[in-house]
Amino acid sequence: MFLKRFKIRQLTKKLKAMQQNRIHNQPPDEVLAKEVSYYHQLAGIYNSLIGKKAYPFASDMASACLRAASTLEDSEAQYLLGKKLLDEAKLREQLQKGGLFASPSNERQMNQLYEEAHVYLQASERLGHIQAKRLRGLSYINGWGVTADKDQGFDLVVASIEQENSWDRVPQIFASIGLNKPEFFSALTKHRGNKG
16 A cells, blocks of 8 residues: 555656646657556556545546546547446436436436547547447447437447458457347348448
8 A cells, every 4th residue: 555655646746747847848759658658557556446445536536547648649548538437427327217316416417427428439539549439339329328329339330340450350349348149240241231
């Protein structure tokens, strides 16, 4: 615990200096890449502290690190943050649907989380992040924060597979994203046929 606290202080100090330098100068790409890697390291440390009594806001701090890295056009941070926000929004949607814990406040937070998640996922996708494109496709297929549109969802999933050039791994990819039902494979085959 002491070592992690020391590492947090050390990384925070370095990041503050880098941020100040960025305000007054245009740092080279290598320096920006190093700053992004420090944010990821710090997020990793905070993620490892989730549930520890001494760090009750570790999850929020991990998100703050990803947000900071996102402002530096880091597609991985944008994807990770988008995914995290999407997961929380889906949980809040389940609470709304369940009825017992539904409330106007929960619904407002759910909508806000979905909106923010899609902003980060789109930004990540624009920077060429394959997983972000795939997750947005899943969102359209399942109607997570967007109007369900299976065609648009499959377009994004297919485009992500093409971008990755991994047609030989389609069954594993589908299984990993939860689309391993026979109807999805037949829809994919039909979808690919329409594109050809």
